[in-house]
Amino acid sequence: MRFSISPEMATQEVQPNETLSNLKAESDTLKTKLEDERAKLHDVELHQVAEKVDGLGQFIMKTRRTLKGHGNKVLCMDWCKDKRRIVSSSQDGKVIVWDAFTTNKEHAVTMPCTWVMACAYAPSGCAVACGGLDNKCSVYPLSLDKNENLAAKKKSVAMHTNYLSACSFTNSDMQILTSSGDGTCALWDVESGQLLQSFHGHAADVLCLDLAPSETGNTFISGGCDKKANVWDMRSGQCIQSFETHESDINSVRYYPSGDAFASGSDDATCRLYDLRADREVAIYSKESIIFGASSVDFSLSGRLLFGGYNDYTINVWDVLKGTRVSILFGHENRVSALRVSPDGTAFCSGSWDHTLRVWA
Amino acid sequence: MTISTLTRGGAQREQQHCLRKMERVIIAMQDPDIGLKMRNQRLLITVIPHAMTGNDIMEWLIQKYNITDEEAGHLGGLLVQYGYIYPLKEPRSLILRSDDSPYRFQTPYFWTSSRWPASELDYAIYLAKKNIRKQGELVDYEKQNYNLLHKRINHTWDFVVMQAREQIRASKQRRKADRIVLECQEQAYWLVNKPCNRRALVRNRVKSSICLESFMKFCDQYHQHDPIMSGCLPSNPWISDDTTHWTINTDLVGTPTRLRVERWSFSFMELLNDCLGRREFMTYLEKEFSGENLCFWEACEDLRHGESSKIILKVEEVYKTFLSPGAARWVNIDSKTMERTLEGIKQPHRFVMDDAQMHIYFLMKKDSYPRYLKSDLYKNMLSKAIVPQETKKSVFPFMRRQRHSSPSPAMVSQATEDNGKAKGAGPAATNSGTLS
Numbered sequence: 183m184r185f186s187i188s189p190e191m192a193t194q195e196v197q198p199n200e201t202l203s204n205l206k207a208e209s210d211t212l213k214t215k216l217e218d219e220r221a222k223l224h225d226v227e228l229h230q231v232a233e234k235v236d237g238l239g240q241f242i243m244k245t246r247r248t249l250k251g252h253g254n255k256v257l258c259m260d261w262c263k264d265k266r267r268i269v270s271s272s273q274d275g276k277v278i279v280w281d282a283f284t285t286n287k288e289h290a291v292t293m294p295c296t297w298v299m300a301c302a303y304a305p306s307g308c309a310v311a312c313g314g315l316d317n318k319c320s321v322y323p324l325s326l327d328k329n330e331n332l333a334a335k336k337k338s339v340a341m342h343t344n345y346l347s348a349c350s351f352t353n354s355d356m357q358i359l360t361s362s363g364d365g366t367c368a369l370w371d372v373e374s375g376q377l378l379q380s381f382h383g384h385a386a387d388v389l390c391l392d393l394a395p396s397e398t399g400n401t402f403i404s405g406g407c408d409k410k411a412n413v414w415d416m417r418s419g420q421c422i423q424s425f426e427t428h429e430s431d432i433n434s435v436r437y438y439p440s441g442d443a444f445a446s447g448s449d450d451a452t453c454r455l456y457d458l459r460a461d462r463e464v465a466i467y468s469k470e471s472i473i474f475g476a477s478s479v480d481f482s483l484s485g486r487l488l489f490g491g492y493n494d495y496t497i498n499v500w501d502v503l504k505g506t507r508v509s510i511l512f513g514h515e516n517r518v519s520a521l522r523v524s525p526d527g528t529a530f531c532s533g534s535w536d537h538t539l540r541v542w543a
Numbered sequence: 544m545t546i547s548t549l550t551r552g553g554a555q556r557e558q559q560h561c562l563r564k565m566e567r568v569i570i571a572m573q574d575p576d577i578g579l580k581m582r583n584q585r586l587l588i589t590v591i592p593h594a595m596t597g598n599d600i601m602e603w604l605i606q607k608y609n610i611t612d613e614e615a616g617h618l619g620g621l622l623v624q625y626g627y628i629y630p631l632k633e634p635r636s637l638i639l640r641s642d643d644s645p646y647r648f649q650t651p652y653f654w655t656s657s658r659w660p661a662s663e664l665d666y667a668i669y670l671a672k673k674n675i676r677k678q679g680e681l682v683d684y685e686k687q688n689y690n691l692l693h694k695r696i697n698h699t700w701d702f703v704v705m706q707a708r709e710q711i712r713a714s715k716q717r718r719k720a721d722r723i724v725l726e727c728q729e730q731a732y733w734l735v736n737k738p739c740n741r742r743a744l745v746r747n748r749v750k751s752s753i754c755l756e757s758f759m760k761f762c763d764q765y766h767q768h769d770p771i772m773s774g775c776l777p778s779n780p781w782i783s784d785d786t787t788h789w790t791i792n793t794d795l796v797g798t799p800t801r802l803r804v805e806r807w808s809f810s811f812m813e814l815l816n817d818c819l820g821r822r823e824f825m826t827y828l829e830k831e832f833s834g835e836n837l838c839f840w841e842a843c844e845d846l847r848h849g850e851s852s853k854i855i856l857k858v859e860e861v862y863k864t865f866l867s868p869g870a871a872r873w874v875n876i877d878s879k880t881m882e883r884t885l886e887g888i889k890q891p892h893r894f895v896m897d898d899a900q901m902h903i904y905f906l907m908k909k910d911s912y913p914r915y916l917k918s919d920l921y922k923n924m925l926s927k928a929i930v931p932q933e934t935k936k937s938v939f940p941f942m943r944r945q946r947h948s949s950p951s952p953a954m955v956s957q958a959t960e961d962n963g964k965a966k967g968a969g970p971a972a973t974n975s976g977t978l979s
Contacts, residue, residue, distance in 0.1 A: 208664060212695075224751045231755040235762075243771070246781040264952050265789060266780075283780065284946045307952025324953040341617050343564075354848035371851040375613075378851070378893075380624060397812050397904070417894055440761045442754070459749040484765035484772055485758070503762060528770040528788070529781045543771070543781035 220462045228455070228465045232503035238486075241499065241509040246529065247541040249280050251287055256533035257314075258348075259520045262303045268531055269310045270520075270539055271298035277312045279324060282531065282541050291322055291332045300349040300360070311339070311358055313346035319360050321372055340370045340377075347389045352399075352416075359402060359416075361388040367404050369416060381414050383421040390434045395441045403444050405432030411446050411456065425456050427463045434478045434521075438502075439485045445502075447476030453490050455502065467500040469507060478520050483527030491518030491532050497542075513540055562625070566654065568618075569627045572603060573648060579603050584631060584645040589723055591631060594647045597640040600628065616641065627654065629731030635682075637734065647724075653732040664703070667692045669733055671707035764809060768802055776800075776931040783934060784946050791931060794818045801928040808916050811908040823924060827915045828907075835872035836903050836911070839865045843900035847893055858891035866899070876902050 254274035261268055266283040275296045279289040295316035302311045304321075313319040319340035322332050340346070344363035351358055352369075357378070361367045367381040367388055386407035394401045401422070405411045411432055413423035430449035437444045443457045443464070451472050455465040467488065474494035481488055487508065488500040497511040497518060520533035529543035572578050584594035597619075604615040619639035622628045623646075630636065631645040639646075670689045674681055681689055693700060714722050767773050780786045791800055799819055807814040807823075814820040821837075828834040842865070846857045865874045866884065876884070880898050887895040915921055 205664075212663070220748065223748050226752045226755065228755050228758070231752065231759060235759060238772075262952065264949070266949065267951070281948055281951075283786070284948050286948060288951060309953075324951070326951060326954045341614075343621065352848060353844070356848060356850050373850040373852060376851055377617075377620070382624075395812075417897075438758070438761075439765070440757070442757060457751070457754045460751050460754040461748045462751075464751070464755065482769050482771045484762050484769035486762040486766065486769065486772055503758060523771075526770070526789075526792070527768075528775060528779050530771075541781060543779050 220460075223460065224462060228503065229505045232505075235503055237504065238501055238508050243499070243509070243511060243542045245513050245540045246543045247282055247285055249282060249285055249539040249541075250537070251278055251280075252276060252537045252539075254537060255516070255519065255535040256537060256539055257297065257299045257519050258301045258312075259522060259531055259533045259539060260301055260303045260310075261522055261524050261531065262307050263305055263525055264307055265524055265526045265528070267303070267307070268539065269301050269303050269312075270533055271301040271312050271314070272537070273297050277301055277310065277322075279310060280539075282539075289324055289332060291336075293320075297345070300346050302349050302351055302358075304351050304355040305353065306355050309355060311349050311351065313340065313349060313360070315345050317342045317344060317346060317362070317364075319346050319349045319358055319370070321358070337372070337375075339372050339375050340368060341375075342366070342368070344387070347387065348391050350391060350393055352393060359391060359393065361391045361404055363387040365406070367391060367402075367414065379416060379419045381412075381419055381421070383412055383414075383424075384408050384410060389431060392436050392444065394437055395439065403435045403437065405435040405446055405448075407431045409448075411435055411444070413458065423458065423461060425463060427454060428452070430475070433475065436480050439481055439483065445479050445481065445488055447479040447490050449475035451475055451492075453479055453488060453500065455488075465502070465505050467498075467505060467507070469498075472498065477518060478522075478532075480521055480523045480530060482523060482530075489521055489523065489530055491521040491534075493517045495534070495536075497521065497532060511542065514538070562654075565622060565625060565627055569622065569648065571607070572600075577607075589720055591645070591647065591720065591724060591727075594631060594645045596643040597630075597646060598642055600639060600646060601641045612641075624735070626731060626735035629727065629734075631727060634727065634730055635734060647727065649731055650728050653728055663692060663696060666733065667696060667703045668706045668710070669729065671703050672711055675707055675711060768806060774933075776802075776933050778934040785934065786947065786949075787931070787934075791929070795822070798927060798929055799924070801925070801930045804921075804925050804928045807921075811912045814912065814915075823920065824912075824915055827918060827920050828911060830920075831911070833911060835865065835874055836907055838872060839874045840900060840903055840907070843896040846896055847900075851893070854893055855891050858888060858895060861896060862888055874899075874903055875906075 249270070252270065252272040252274065253276065254272050256270055256272050259268055259270040266281060268280045268282045269277065270280070271277045273296055275293040275298060277291045277293060277298060278287055280287055293312065293314070293316070295314055298312050298314040300313050300319065304310065309321050309323045311319055311321045318338055321337045321339055323335050325332060325335065339358055340349070340360045342360065342362035342364045346360055346362055348361045349358055356372050358370045358372055359367065360370065365384045365386060365388060368377055369379040370376065371378055381404070384404065384406040388404050388406040391402055391404045400416050401413055402416060403411060403413050409426055409428045409430060409432060411425045412421045414420070415422050428446065428448040428450055432446050432448045434447040435444055442459055443455055445453055445455050447453045451474060452466050452468040453476050454463050454467070456462070457464045467490070472492065474492050476490045476492050478491040479488060481502070486502055488502050490498045490500065492498060495514045495516055495518065498507055499509040499511065500506070501508050514532065514534040514536050516535035518532050518534050521530060523530040529541050531539055531541045533539045579595045579599050581593045581595050583590045583592050600619050601612070601615045604610065604618055605612065616639065623630065623637050623639050627649050628646050629649055631647060666688070670681065670685055670692070673685070674689065696703070714725065770779055775788050777787050778785050780788050792803065795818055803817070807817060807820045814824055825834060825837050828837055839861070842861050846854065846861065849857065864870055864872050866881070876899050880902050884896065884899045
């Protein structure tokens with residue numbers, strides 16, 4: 183039976199078996215009830231609805247640019263709003279800004295740590311943010327003075343108690359959202375480095391995040407090693423929705439362009455689509471022949487295609503509506519670790535442990 | 544896969560690790576020899592034993608770890624957020640103040656690491672106790688949770704109330720100081736560990752068929768606009784090396800493309816997200832003498848996404864320009880929202896204009912936007928819009944174009960800032976190379 187909290191109790195050992203099993207039973211009952219509620223409004227499957235949509239024809243995409251210059255595994259990349267510039271970061275501590283169209287390197291920064299797992303381009307195109315094993319997220323203003331040492335102008339913004347796994351500017355250069363191996367996400371004011379909001383709820387490392395494209399722009403999603411994908415309210419710090427259907431770490435989450443759904447890529451070798459209004463998983467993108475985990479996912483501009491970079495060096499292209507695989511792209515010589523579609527949807531870029539980045543169109 | 548799996552040969556590192564580390568700090572802080580000097584703190588008329596000030600905590604951290612003020616503030620703040628130290632004044636504000644605000648160490652019984660995941664039953668009992676003690680004076684979100692839990696675990700509600708009454712009775716038999724201490728500890732615990740999924744069961748869900756139909760519609764609507772699906776005109780720069788597609792689609796180009804202008808009719812957000820679209824819409828609103836609505840919305844966006852240091856200034860500006868009686872660009876908000884906003888302005892923060900901004904946004908979306916789409920201004924834009932000729936690849940079979948560089952956005956904005964012009968001119972790509 184339950185115990186009441188007394189001063190003596192506060193210093194005593196709790197009887198683990200008695201209470202834990204009660205609570206576990208309670209928790210399991212509630213989980214089943216939740217699934218029941220979710221299932222009540224599930225009247226049709228996505229592929230059924232998609233039967234009336236035309237299938238996709240022959241699909242040809244090739245590597246149009248190869249960016250060589252990193253000395254070690256490429257871990258992350260992000261596009262600039264100008265649709266052609268890219269920032270990428272690597273295991274050797276280097277962060278490079280490229281004009282991917284000409285393949286010229288425009289800036290290079292050496293971070294004081296290795297494994298720079300996160301990097302992001304500022305909306306204005308005037309700065310980049312990056313971080314990794316240093317547990318921080320730093321912002322570097324991009325100066326065009328060739329003689330200027332970019333590292334000198336570095337600004338330390340975020341501080342976590344474990345590695346930085348992902349970062350993203352919000353609607354302006356003034357705020358950054360970060361996720362970390364310490365199990366939390368956080369929102370920071372760039373100018374002062376002040377913590378504006380923190381997000382607690384994951385039970386293990388948080389590996390990825392993405393900001394919502396919605397009208398009110400107040401939510402974001404995160405995925406973690408606890409197999410959960412959480413939806414957060416940026417104002418209150420509350421977790422407003424949670425999805426737990428993957429069987430392993432979630433490496434990447436990305437919103438569907440309308441903001442009503444999101445896709446995830448996981449070590450369980452599947453990508454999944456979750457509908458936020460129906461509050462459930464609505465599609466699984468998987469094949470028996472795909473054994474290795476998906477590290478990074480992104481949608482084409484219309485949301486019809488989902489590109490997934492995998493740990494078996496390939497990129498699989500999925501028909502989001504029909505659930506079928508449209509194409510498989512070969513080219514990288516090691517694990518694909520990062521993948522983003524360009525802001526105008528004309529191409530996508532993939533970064534790999536083979537030290538290169540490729541732009542496909 | 545995490546960095547830990549990659550660098551430590553498979554050993555999964557869990558959050559427990561962090562908590563253990565924090566606990567080591569906390570234990571050191573309470574060491575009788577090298578720890579903090581604690582004293583009795585007065586809370587209203589009661590004396591709370593074993594408390595320390597925020598300043599004490601900062602000083603101790605700085606000394607012990609040889610770190611700066613800034614870092615001590617960060618570390619101390621984390622200890623409070625995770626519930627190892629709790630504030631006695633303003634218990635809901637889980638931050639570390641480096642002044643003489645009183646704090647206390649949380650009893651190990653309530654440590655995040657040692658407690659099992661906070662169960663709903665425990666939380667329900669806690670809320671029921673509070674309800675009985677304060678005679679129904681729970682805070683907003685607590686009232687909500689109480690009602691939700693009452694619905695959800697209704698079958699055990701008798702038990703919940705009985706437990707609550709038992710615990711209250713037992714606590715009445717303790718000394719007042721002890722009772723207050725325990726109440727503080729318990730409250731601090733629940734502030735940090737509120738069960739997360741309480742809202743999950745009573746959420747408003749939409750039928751699958753409706754949601755999935757909306758995906759079909761979206762994909763269909765944007766099909767022509769998706770370069771990977773439908774190609775782009777005159778050609779995809781990455782494939783043809785010709786940047787014309789980008790040149791004709793720059794932010795503030797003179798004559799936009801047809802596809803671009805069509806896209807403004809897909810949703811209000813599409814119109815606002817396009818600089819050119821937004822400028823056109825502003826022109827339209829000014830003709831209708833409601834331009835202040837869009838200006839107000841923009842000012843609120845600037846407030847929400849700007850630097851923390853400018854918040855107070857911006858709120859004042861917005862109030863003076865848009866909300867004060869007789870303001871130059873007064874916006875028409877309903878009285879309830881206005882009242883709430885004016886009240887909120889007394890304590891300005893980043894989100895203080897959210898309600899008002901939402902109100903004006905929906906006003907524009909439901910009223911001005913549909914009328915804009917039917918207006919001559921829009922129709923003219925659409926008819927003037929260009930449809931570029933598709934570049935047939937076969938015309939240049941062996942030609943490899945020169946790939947021209949473009950000015951970096953960093954340089955462009957520096958230059959325009961020097962000239963005193965407004966930011967926002969996108970990178971202007973150079974003309975595509977001449978063919979020889």
